[in-house]
Amino acid sequence: MLKILQMMIASTSSSSLSFANRLNLQRRGFSIISLSSSTTFRNTPSILSTSKTHSVKSFRMSSTRSDSNSIAPSTSSGNFRKVNFCQWCGGPTKHEIPDGDEKMRAICTQCGKVAYQNPKMVVGCLIEHEEKILLCKRNIQPSYGLWTLPAGFMEMGESAAEGAIRETQEEAGADVEVLSPFAQLDIPLIGQTYMIFLAKLKKPHFSPGPESIECRLFALDEIPFDSLAFSSMLVTLKLYIEDMRAGKPKFHYGTISKRPGTSPSDIHASTLDYHLQS
Numbered sequence: 001m002l003k004i005l006q007m008m009i010a011s012t013s014s015s016s017l018s019f020a021n022r023l024n025l026q027r028r029g030f031s032i033i034s035l036s037s038s039t040t041f042r043n044t045p046s047i048l049s050t051s052k053t054h055s056v057k058s059f060r061m062s063s064t065r066s067d068s069n070s071i072a073p074s075t076s077s078g079n080f081r082k083v084n085f086c087q088w089c090g091g092p093t094k095h096e097i098p099d100g101d102e103k104m105r106a107i108c109t110q111c112g113k114v115a116y117q118n119p120k121m122v123v124g125c126l127i128e129h130e131e132k133i134l135l136c137k138r139n140i141q142p143s144y145g146l147w148t149l150p151a152g153f154m155e156m157g158e159s160a161a162e163g164a165i166r167e168t169q170e171e172a173g174a175d176v177e178v179l180s181p182f183a184q185l186d187i188p189l190i191g192q193t194y195m196i197f198l199a200k201l202k203k204p205h206f207s208p209g210p211e212s213i214e215c216r217l218f219a220l221d222e223i224p225f226d227s228l229a230f231s232s233m234l235v236t237l238k239l240y241i242e243d244m245r246a247g248k249p250k251f252h253y254g255t256i257s258k259r260p261g262t263s264p265s266d267i268h269a270s271t272l273d274y275h276l277q278s
């Protein structure tokens, strides 16, 4: 199922899904909740509102509290870094669109190598234990003192699931078994993709690692939505609660954007677009 979803996503354009693709997705068992970049999250209910017409609906939350949207601080739109020196030989770079390319790249003036910049993968676990969810209060910036699922950047040489298990061990001192993928959420604005897995504790033990002040199990009606660290966690937890109220978790794909005119650091001003679910 996951593979089919990935293939279908890969086959869609970056700007919109065609009607034919929508029909295909629906025939394959996916509900399309949101397709428009103008869709927004609706306020108050702690669950996503869904549309029976396969179009345009999600949720919007409002808050005056401001915090970061990213695991790592973002630098600019698209999170592109200005690369002035070559990472291989240290030579100065020039910024040009290479032949056959469409984007501006930093090109080394000495060795000619191109510094491509690509999104980073953040991996984490949504750990279910006795109908509660394990959250960690961050002991580091950004979003110090706010709650998150254990998650972090995937390292070279590990799979996404291995990374999620490692991050959970590091941040929550918990030994977990990954059960299934739960959500892939892209945040194009900051060049990050989140892969969140459902997981369970192998042993009923957890303790905060150096990056956490505290780790705690929360019942679904206790989740501190006003004190969450990242929009990705907000979306993940909302989707999970909605799924559990409907009976069981699904797999979700979507992109997280900011509503125009809102602060980039206000996680409650997020929009979930291209929401597909199995």
Ligand SMILES: [Zn+2]
Binding pocket: 086, 087, 088, 089, 090, 091, 108, 109, 110, 111, 112, 113
């Ligand atoms: Zn070079």
